[in-house]
Amino acid sequence: MPITLSTTLLGLLTGLGLIVAIGAQNAFVLRQGLTRRHVGLVVAVCAVSDAALIVAGVAGVGAVITAHPAVVTVVRWVGAAYLIAFAVQSLRRAARPGALEAEGRAGTRRGTLLTVLALTWLNPHVYLDTVLLLGSVANQQGADRWWFATGAVTASVLWFGSLGFGARLLAPLFARPVTWRVLDVVIAVVMVTIAATLLLSA
Structure with missing residues (x-):
């Protein structure tokens, strides 16, 4: 196998290993896919954002973040607050049967984007996983680091596209209101758990 192809494959697998997990971003992409609201926009923002962060990591921005830990600390606290607010919103929807479906129909493009x-x-x-971790692994590949980045970016596009547009296959399961409430x-549990992890690591 040519070295560039193997490096690209390594980037693909490493990228998938980092993003294929239940997290705030993935939960939101899944939810939008199920309600079929602005799926293309959500998938595009996630994929482009990931690509930008991967390129930044390979280009050496990770070293700048490491040198200024205060930036990560600020993002940690703001992010935790936002996740908790999102969790509260999810629990409110769960308390009202059909609320998720109603919100899915009424959700604005601007609100979804924000x-x-x-x-x-x-x-x-x-920043820690994509910029620092992926960036450091990529730079270990020497001259082939951009092939690694290509693989990682491809992983993001494949994952978010599959999660967002593939969610409709679960539509029969979510025909029951109770399933929406469980989701x-x-x-909410995912959001609170991530928020708690952020606060405890501060």
Whole structure:
């Protein structure tokens, strides 16, 4: 296998390993996919944001973040506050049968855009995992680091596209209101857990 291809594959697998997990961003993409509201916008923002962060990490921005830990600390506290607020909103929806479906129909494009941007860029794990970790692994590849970055970016596009547009396959399961309520409770738990992790690591 040519070295560039193997390096690209390594980037693909490493990228998938970091993003294929239940997190705030993935939970939101899944939710939008299920309600079929602004899915293309959400997937595009997530994929482009990931690509920008990966390129930044490979370009050496991770070293700048490491030298200024106060930036990560501010993002950590703001991100935790936002996640808790999002969790409260999810629990309120869970307490009202059909609320998620109603909100899905009424959700504005601007509100969706602001939410996905906040869940993406106010999450300090994004900087630690994508910029620092992926960046450091990529730079270990020497001259082939951009092939590694290509693989990691491809992983993001494939994952978010599959999660957002593939969620509709679960539509029969979510035809029952109780399933929507369970989803919102799970999302709330995920958000609170991540927020707690951020605060405890401060």
